[in-house]
Amino acid sequence: xxxxxxxxxxxxxxxxxxxxxxxxxxxxxxxxxxxxxxxxxxxxxxxxxxxxxxxxxxxxxxxxxxxxxxxxxxxxxxxxxxxxxxxxxxxxxxxxxxxxxxxxxxxxxxxxxxxxxxxxxxxxxxxxxxxxxxxxxxxxxxxxxxxxxxxxxxxxxxxxxxxxxxxxxxxxxxxxxxxxxxxxxxxxxxxxxxxxxxxxxxxxxxxxxxxxxxxxxxxxxxxxxxxxxxxxxxxxxxxxxxxx
Amino acid sequence: xxxxxxxxxxxxxxxxxxxxxxxxxxxxxxxxxxxxxxxxxxxxxxxxxxxxxxxxxxxxxxxxxxxxxxxxxxxxxxxxxxxxxxxxxxxxxxxxxxxxxxxxxxxxxxxxxxxxxxxxxxxxxxxxxxxxxxxxxxxxxxxxxxxxxxxxxxxxxxxxxxxxxxxxxxxxxxxxxxxxxxxxxxxxxxxxxxxxxxxxxxxxxxxxxxxxxxxxxxxxxxxxxxxxxxxxxxxxxxxxxxxxxxxxxxxxxxxxxxxxxxxxxxxxxxxxxxxxxxxxxx
Numbered sequence: 001x002x003x004x005x006x007x008x009x010x011x012x013x014x015x016x017x018x019x020x021x022x023x024x025x026x027x028x029x030x031x032x033x034x035x036x037x038x039x040x041x042x043x044x045x046x047x048x049x050x051x052x053x054x055x056x057x058x059x060x061x062x063x064x065x066x067x068x069x070x071x072x073x074x075x076x077x078x079x080x081x082x083x084x085x086x087x088x089x090x091x092x093x094x095x096x097x098x099x100x101x102x103x104x105x106x107x108x109x110x111x112x113x114x115x116x117x118x119x120x121x122x123x124x125x126x127x128x129x130x131x132x133x134x135x136x137x138x139x140x141x142x143x144x145x146x147x148x149x150x151x152x153x154x155x156x157x158x159x160x161x162x163x164x165x166x167x168x169x170x171x172x173x174x175x176x177x178x179x180x181x182x183x184x185x186x187x188x189x190x191x192x193x194x195x196x197x198x199x200x201x202x203x204x205x206x207x208x209x210x211x212x213x214x215x216x217x218x219x220x221x222x223x224x225x226x227x228x229x230x231x232x233x234x235x236x237x238x239x240x241x242x243x244x
Numbered sequence: 245x246x247x248x249x250x251x252x253x254x255x256x257x258x259x260x261x262x263x264x265x266x267x268x269x270x271x272x273x274x275x276x277x278x279x280x281x282x283x284x285x286x287x288x289x290x291x292x293x294x295x296x297x298x299x300x301x302x303x304x305x306x307x308x309x310x311x312x313x314x315x316x317x318x319x320x321x322x323x324x325x326x327x328x329x330x331x332x333x334x335x336x337x338x339x340x341x342x343x344x345x346x347x348x349x350x351x352x353x354x355x356x357x358x359x360x361x362x363x364x365x366x367x368x369x370x371x372x373x374x375x376x377x378x379x380x381x382x383x384x385x386x387x388x389x390x391x392x393x394x395x396x397x398x399x400x401x402x403x404x405x406x407x408x409x410x411x412x413x414x415x416x417x418x419x420x421x422x423x424x425x426x427x428x429x430x431x432x433x434x435x436x437x438x439x440x441x442x443x444x445x446x447x448x449x450x451x452x453x454x455x456x457x458x459x460x461x462x463x464x465x466x467x468x469x470x471x472x473x474x475x476x477x478x479x480x481x482x483x484x485x486x487x488x489x490x491x492x493x494x495x496x497x498x499x500x501x502x503x504x505x506x507x508x509x510x511x512x513x514x515x516x517x518x519x520x521x522x523x524x525x526x
Contacts, residue, residue, distance in 0.1 A: 124331050128326045129332060132344060133316045
């Protein structure tokens with residue numbers, strides 16, 4: 001994940017970014033998470049489109065705007081793949097084994113674990129409000145934003161309530177009673193883990209080499225929207241002192 | 245009328261939750277849909293207002309196919325009250341909470357004001373009109389959630405687990421309120437595991453198990469059928485259990501509430517007293 005993430009941030013060339021994005025596909029296939037990966041990509045396409053539009057509005061050339069959208073998709077894909085293939089428990093254990101404070105490791109894994117639960121809660125809230133006549137897909141842009149207030153407030157309140165109840169339940173079960181905790185499971189590095197680390201380092205090294213030394217083709221499509229020149233605000237123009 | 249014809253449904257990547265359900269709920273009926281966890285009860289009632297559409301089969305509400313209407317359009321006639329009121333409360337005051345749905349349906353402000361005042365009085369919530377719904381107790385929030393649906397006077401009222409977390413007094417109030425709604429000609433459907441509550445209300449009972457209807461009839465018939473009740477992973481009402489254990493003494497098997505049981509016992513005692521030979525007068 002780190003390799004793809006760093007490579008996606010490093011490059012601005014459209015071909016390099018496309019390669020970084022497409023190189024994740026074999027990993028998706030090996031991990032057998034193609035359906036969930038496609039669902040997550042479908043979910044972020046709209047944001048990719050938004051990035052494209054905003055770049056075009058601010059005068060970024062067409063190819064570069066597409067490249068930035070692909071970069072966003074590449075970064076999101078890397079993170080999605082990471083969380084799809086790594087269980088929250090293993091993450092927590094790994095954090096503990098590198099001597100991160102247990103409270104931080106636990107907070108992180110609980111947050112990850114509660115995401116699907118909150119997604120179910122969100123759907124329940126949406127169903128409840130739709131049953132009261134709320135139409136989320138009607139109205140202009142501002143109206144649609146305001147339509148989410150009756151969804152967000154119950155969701156936030158339920159999340160806060162859940163966290164308070166969870167904290168009370170944890171304290172009742174002696175969370176934090178001792179500094180040193182025991183664990184039934186210990187993570188051990190296996191051959192495949194070393195293989196992945198070596199492959200990541202080689203891949204990252206190759207990416208850095210290409211970035212620094214290899215001139216990549218840069219397709220130029222002479223199209224961009226006219227630059228919007230924003231009025232410059234000079235303070236002397238804003239404040240006119242009044243003579244008494 | 246709500247008509248379900250051969251409805252089949254499964255959640256994405258899940259097994260069939262409903263398998264060919266056929267059911268007709270007539271106007272003004274009071275129906276309890278019961279069954280074990282995962283039987284498909286909530287899934288079924290979510291189809292009445294279009295939140296879920298069946299994979300196969302049709303659901304019609306007053307002759308209209310739910311597949312052809314939006315949730316907002318169907319909700320005008322089908323009010324669905326969710327189990328947890330905290331999933332819908334969001335406004336600053338109870339009055340604003342109740343007005344929310346009326347605004348969604350396009351009512352004018354004077355009608356909104358009248359309806360909100362009326363439902364506050366009906367459900368004994370007038371003193372909370374300007375209160376935040378979040379400072380109310382659990383029972384009061386449940387009443388607010390109920391009011392928030394009834395404020396637009398839907399023809400059919402569906403309640404998902406209305407007795408959860410309610411003490412006996414609240415359940416008694418709820419029972420009386422449901423009877424009031426039925427007497428007003430509304431179709432009332434409750435989804436519940438609370439067999440004692442159903443035994444006291446005596447509605448028509450529809451038993452679901454593994455997505456299929458396994459029993460449909462009056463409460464006195466369904467709630468005394470041990471094999472059906474067992475199939476639906478429920479237990480008989482306590483009075484029914486007592487009566488069935490006393491069948492050797494000639495107790496009828498279709499008694500499910502304490503009042504009917506009391507009437508029977510008193511009648512039998514009086515028979516025995518009258519049958520006793522009278523002592524001769526000296």
